[in-house]
Amino acid sequence: MHHLTRRRTLAGLGAAGLATLAAACGTSAPPTAEGSGGADGALRWWDHFGGLQDLHTRWAEEVGASIGVTVEHTYNEPSAATEALQLANQAGKLPDVYTALVGLPLPALVDSGWVHEITLSDEARARLPEGAFVEGLTQLDGKIYGLPAFSDKQYVGLAWYNTEVAEAVGFEPPTSYDDLIAALQAIADHGEHTPMTMALGVPGRMREQIDDLAQAGGFPGYQGQRYDTGEFEYHHDAYLAAIELYKEISDKGFLLPGSAGFQIPDARGRWAAGGIGFHMDGPYSPGAVRSLNPDMLPLMAVAGMPTPEGQDVVATRGARGADWVMAGSTQLAEQASQLIESFTQEDYQTALASGMDQPPILLDVVAKAEVIAPYAQLVGDFSTHVFRAPQAIVRNVEVAKAEARRSTVTPELGDVIQGYLGGEISDLKQALVDLSDASSRALDDAIAGAAAEGAAVDRTDWEFPDWEAGKDYAY
Template sequence: MSTFSRRHFLGGAGALSLGGLVAACSGSPSPEGSSGGGGGGTGAGADIRWWDHFGGLQDLHARWAAEQAEKVGVGIEYTYNEPSQATEALQLANQSNQLPDIYSNVVGLPLPALVEAGWLHPIELSEEAIGRLPEGTFVEGISMLDGVIYALPALSDRQYWACTWYNSEIADEVGFEGPKSYDDLRAALRAIADDGRYAPMTLALGASGRIRDQVDDLAQAGGFPGWQGLRYDTGEYNYDHDTYINAIELLKEISDNGWLLPGTNSFQIPDARGRWAAGNVGFFIDGPWSPGGVRALNEEHLARMATSGELTPEGEELVITRGAPGGTWFVAGNSANPEAASLVVESFTQDDYQAALAEAMDQPPLNLDIVADADVIEPYAWLIDDFKQRVFRAPQVQVRNIQASEALALATPVAPTLGDIIQGYLGGDVSDLKGELVKLNDAFSSDLDSSIEQAAGAGAEVSRADWEFSDWQRGQDYTY
C-alpha cells in the first residue's frame, strides 16, 4: 500500500475530518445501487452496506445487490468509491466504527494484521460454495488463518497488467501487426507517425502508481527474476536490473520521439483511456480490464480493440509470475449482521456471478474457464486464454513463514516511488536513471530490514533469509 503504513492506517484519524471525507469519498447511494439500507432488516437481521472500488462493475454490482437483498432478506446499500479515495474512506470509516459490512480489498496490509486489529470477521461459506472454487483458492496467510477463511478471492491471480492494446482499424489502414517485441512496437509507432492521420500512443503517465505497475510487469516479462523490484532468488531489491532500465528507456524513447498524444504526461487513467477510446490513437497499454472501462466510455470502440498480449524485449516467450489469489472481499469485524454479509459474499462464488464478471470484461474472474462461454469480445477471450499459459505461481514469504507478516505490516511508504522516478526521467527532471534506481533499492532494503528488526524484537521468528527462495525456477509454479 502506497499511502498508509500499518501505524498510520490502523491508528487514529482526526475526528473533525471524518464526516466530510467519508461523504466525499463514498457519496450518496445511487437509487440503482440501493435496496434499503440502515435501520434494521426485513427478515435476517440488520441491513448491510457494501463498498467497492471496481469502476467497470458498478452496474453489475448495483443489480447484484438488489437481487441478493431479496434472496437474503435484508436491505443492501451498495456504494462505489473511486480507487484513489477508497483506502482513506475505509480508514476513516474504521475510526468511527462504521466500516461497511462488505468491502473490497484496497487495504494493502497482511491478513494477520487486519485480523489482529479487528478489521475482519470470519466468512462462513457452505461446502457447495467452496466446491465451486478452483483448487488452491484459499491459502494460509493470504486468505485464511488457522484454517479460518477471512477473505474471499473472486478475481484471478493468473493475469498480467501491461497488455498491449491497439486500434485494429488503424493497424489495417497504416499496415502493421500486433507487436510482440520492443522493436515491433517502435516500428508500428513510427509507421503511425509517418502516416500522420493519428496519434501513435497514449499512456496514463500522470498516474504514478499505474505506470509503476506497468513497468514492474514489463521488467518481469523481460526476465526480471522477481516482482516489484524484489528478487525471488536472493531476496534483494534490484530495481537497477537491466530489465527495468530497458523498459523505462523504451518509454523514454517513445516520449522523446513525439509518439505520445499531447498531454499524455499528465493523463490519469480515465483521461488516457478516454482519449484512446475516442478512436484516433493507435496504442494504449492497459490491463485486461480495459474493455470494461472502454465500454463505459465509448462502446463503439470495442469493435476496434485488439491486443497482442504483453511485450518482451526481443519477442521471447512471455513468462509472468504472480502470488496466490488475494482476498477480493472482506466482511467487517464490527458487522452487525455477519451472517447475511457472508451469504452475499458466498453469492460471488456462483457461476452466474462469475459469468457476469467475465462479461463485464473488467478484472478476470477467479474461474478463467468460464470466459470461454461468456459474451465477450474476441481479444478479451484470447487474452484470458493467454493468461492460462503464461502466468505461474510465485513464492510468497508469508505463505512459507506466517510470522513474516508481522514485518510486512510494519513497512512504511518509500518515496520517491518507482512511478515518480519514471515520471521525472521522462519529463527531464531525473538525469541519472540508474543512480535513482539504486537509491530506490537502498530505501526499500533499509525499510525491510527495519521492519524485520522491529518484528523480531517483538517476538516474531523472522529474518531476511525468509525472503530468499533459492529453489525458485522461472516458468514453474512454486511449491513449498
C-alpha cells in the first residue's frame, strides 16, 4: 500500500510502470512437475505484512492441519516483496497463494497466467460485505480471481507520536501543518528528544503519504490524476503544500540523522525504540511496532492525518482490489482456495484486527479485537472520512488493456520528493509539471496502443465530471 509497498495493491490501478512489469514478467513460466508447491507437495503462502507474521505462522499451521496439507508461510520485507514475486514467476515457482503486489490490472494477470480462479463457498461469500467483489478488480465474468481481505476505508499519511515525549514537552496532538511544525519545534527546543523520523529512503512510501496528504489538502483526485477531468495535476497547490511540509521538517533539522536513507524497518524500528516524538506511518504501525518493541504500544498515540488548516479529512478511495490471489501455476488449487476462504472467517478477521495492520474488510470485528485505543479510533475515523471513488476500470473493464500497457514514468513522485528534500531538485513546481506531462503522455500512449489492438477505450473513461468530494460515487 505497499505500495511496490504494502498499500500498493490492485486497488489503485493508476500506477505507472505496468507495461514494464508486463514485459518483464507478464507471462508465467511453464509449471514444473511440482508446480508452485513447496517441499514434498507443501502449499506455499507468501505475504509482506510485518505486523502479521505471528498470526500467519500460526494460521498456516492450523489451516494446514484442517485441509490436510503442509502450509509453508514466508514473509518478505515490503521493499523486496515485488521483486521476489517477479523472480519466482520467471522461474515457474510462484507461491500457491500470495499478496497481489505485481501492479498489473486483474485482466492482465489472468491473461498472462499469474493468477488462477478461486473457488469460494456460498458461506464465505455471504460473510463478506455486499459489493466486496467488483468486476475488473476481483472478478471477471463473474469468476473470482482475488479476495479483498482488508477495508478500502483507510489512508496512510498519519502522524503517530510518543505520549511520553508529548507529556514531557507539553504539546497537543497537531491537526494542521503549522501545528505539526510547532510540536516538532517544541520537542527540538526541549532538547531531550529527537522530534521525528521518516522512511525517506523509500520513494514508494513518500509517494503514498504525499498522495494522501495532497488529497486531504484539497486535491480533487488521487495519485496525481483528477477525478473530474481525468487530467494529471501533480503540480496542484495541495501537492506543493504537502511536499513543502516535508521539506520544512527536513530543513529545520527535525529528523533523526540518517532518515534520508532509512528504509521502512529502519525508521519504524528507531521510533519504536523510544525517545522520538513523531513518526509518519500508516494504520498498520501498531502491529509492526508490537513486533519490534511491545513496550512501545502503551505509549503510541495518533494525531491523524494533518491538513493545511486543520480541517477535517475528506478522503476518497476506490473499491478494494485483490489482496490475496492464487498462482496460475498452482498444483494445489483446491487447497489454495480453502486457505484463501479461511481469510473470510470471523476468527481470522478478528485476529487480523488484533494484529493492528490494515483494517479488516469486516470492520465490525474491531470492536471484539484486542487493539490499542488509537487503532480503534483510526478505524472509526476511516469509516467517517473515507468515501468511494470513481474508477475507470469499474465503469469500463476495457480500461485494463490500456493500464497493462502503461509505461513507467521516471522520476516518479517519490523520486521528486527525495530529490527536492536532498537538494538535487531546486524547482519543485517545474519538476511536478514535468511529472504531470509525462504521466499524461504515458496514459495517452497506452490508450493508443490498446485501441490499435481493438480495445474500446479512450481518455473519457477517466473523466467523472459528476464526482463530488465527500460523497460515495454512484455510476
